[in-house]
Amino acid sequence: MKNYERYLETTAEEYDKKTIMSYFCKTPSDRKILPFISEIKGKKILDVGLGTGYYTKFLINNNVVVGVDRNPHLCKLSIKLYDGDATELAKLVKAEKFDIVFSTWMTEYLDEE
Numbered sequence: 001m002k003n004y005e006r007y008l009e010t011t012a013e014e015y016d017k018k019t020i021m022s023y024f025c026k027t028p029s030d031r032k033i034l035p036f037i038s039e040i041k042g043k044k045i046l047d048v049g050l051g052t053g054y055y056t057k058f059l060i061n062n063n064v065v066v067g068v069d070r071n072p073h074l075c076k077l078s079i080k081l082y083d084g085d086a087t088e089l090a091k092l093v094k095a096e097k098f099d100i101v102f103s104t105w106m107t108e109y110l111d112e113e
């Protein structure tokens with residue numbers, strides 16, 4: 001089983017429920033990530049493994065954002081979304097160009113290779 005398959009049956013609402021881990025991990029990291037994100041303007045961004053788009057929703061205020069996820073059903077935002085694997089980005093986006101590739105809380109799902 002691939003790591004991302006754990007979300008196949010998960011709804012966006014279930015995914016976004018706050019857990020104890022949210023307070024220990026996400027809240028402290030948000031203090032750094034959210035000010036950083038708010039500085040990004042006028043870019044075309046590829047958000048890899050965007051999930052429900054927790055950070056994407058801040059990025060889309062000032063940028064064009066395209067998402068990639070193996071569980072695209074989680075994202076309800078009106079953005080272009082690729083259903084595909086982060087390890088095959090070139091095959092997915094082909095000739096489409098981006099200024100920034102953004103990814104949060106996703107790389108731990110990839111195997112070592």
Ligand SMILES: C[S@@+](CC[C@H](N)C(=O)[O-])C[C@H]1O[C@@H](n2cnc3c(N)ncnc32)[C@H](O)[C@@H]1O
Pocket residue numbers: 003004007048049050051052053054055068069070071074084085086087103104105106109110
């Ligand atoms: C913990 S969530 C993080 C979501 C969001 N980036 C955030 O910071 O809240 C990880 C997301 O990465 C996706 N994902 C994991 N491995 C992936 C892969 N190999 N290719 C594409 N998406 C993947 C999962 O489906 C899930 O939506």
